[in-house]
Amino acid sequence: MAAEVAARAGCTVEIFDHMPSPARKFLMAGKSGLNITAEGLGPDVYACPPLRPMIGAFGAPEVREWMAGLGQSSFVGSTGRVFPVAMKASPLLRAWLARLDGAGVRLHRRVRWTGWNGTTLTFASEPDATFDATVLAMGGASWRRLGSDGAWAAALAGHVAAFAPSNVGFRVDWSDHMTRHFGAAVKNTGLIVNGRTYRGEFTVSARGLEGGGLYPLTPLLRGGAALALDLKPDMDLARIRDRLARRGRDSLSNHLRKALRLDPVQIALLREWGGAPDDLAPCIKRLPVPLLGPRPLDEAISTAGGLRWDAVDEGLMLKHRPGTFAAGEMLDWEAPTGGYLLTACLATGAWAGRHAADYARR
Incomplete structure (x- = not known):
């Protein structure tokens, strides 16, 4: 979503994904019908005040409009949850990737980001590179096999709240x-x-x-x-x-x-x-x-903890590293299942993408 918003703003955008194929957790969510948002979802649903303006700018109506723009109509279930009519994620993802490709967004696969060398991004399997702005969107620390392994926390040590399992047995x-x-x-x-x-x-x-x-x-x-x-x-x-x-x-x-x-x-x-x-x-x-504690972190649907809110400004830019923004589950927030997780990921992605594009143009 950050890439789409930045490309729409006129920026040249590159995505680096350390997995062989993108959006694996998104596809996994689609196995149960892709409950992508919820009708009547308001900013106050999230017990995280910094998220509220982002959900207000990109909530359920905007998510449904965005889906429709990709040729995927949606419907509201009996509990207010919103699903694509296709009831799976793959058609939406294919249309989304095609639109990004048509906008000139370049997707690099099997490339793991390892940190910085000064202002230069370093990668494990690709030459280092410098960009006008960077959005980090690397997920939390659950479902490692889908890509969100939390390894990025080492590069942001001192700015990260400890991960904890959320939406877990x-x-x-x-x-x-x-x-x-x-x-x-x-x-x-x-x-x-x-x-x-x-x-x-x-x-x-x-x-x-x-x-x-x-x-x-x-x-x-x-x-x-x-x-x-x-x-x-x-x-x-x-x-x-x-x-x-x-x-x-x-x-x-x-x-x-x-x-x-x-x-x-x-x-x-x-x-x-x-x-x-x-x-x-x-x-x-x-x-x-007599509960004995939560199941392990990697079994959780989502995680709490991550990049602290006091480490980013109102545009989701890292205060200690100008030009670098963050989005999605790597930020320290949590929400129940029911469309709230995906909506907040999309909303923070759009927010970070817009502010990153503004920064790059300046």
Whole structure:
């Protein structure tokens, strides 16, 4: 996006990508339909004030207009999420690369940037080069096999906040009886963090808990907040106790299924972490989850940390290196899944590209 905006402004642009093919993480996002933005997405969605003017300048309407300009119409799903009609990233990427090529943008593949020699950019497999302006857009530190390995942080030491996993699953040490529930979705369950109940679906896996309902809570849980589950969020404690008291000859599992309509995976979780069977109601309303921390950084959908905001100016130019700008996930921000990640990457790319072009022209 930075290259497109700079080329449109009349600059001669070159892209250096250390992977054999570009936009691998973009293509991976497209495997699940390419949820590229969200209708009604406003700047306040991001808990990062510096991002707000950028999202305001390039939010959901601008993303959809940009897609349409590349021949890819989009639609709004039932939850407000926006997808291309094609439901994949490859047609959009092909059209995008063709447009960049038509604008004279030159793409160098298998070229790793290693830092600077004075004001000159140094590369591992290509001659050093000097440009009027540079945009760094090298991603966070998750999904290394797709290119975002975080190795760039060494060249910006002293200006980088430590990476941390975001939108990631959390580890749980399961008992053997949970094995048959691996892969099961947990629905109609509240997630309680810091006294607030959140609603969303998540999944039991061999490694712990994961899924869209859990991912937005990553910053809180990563910071040490405890997690509990409300297995009947639409029923109060007194009503649960009343229904549990009417047990006949049914087994406990059958009674929980019939009286409260708990499904097998909810009953298994209650068995895993619940208290005394003679008073399960409090556990049903607040079932403590003994999390063992987030999954490793490379398994995270995205990362927190990266280039600190106090290291860049309002145009995303590095304060200690005039003429060098930064964009995308390498900046220190995080957002939940649902189109927010890609939108912010596109928005910061457009912002950095515009300011880099202005700088180069000056």
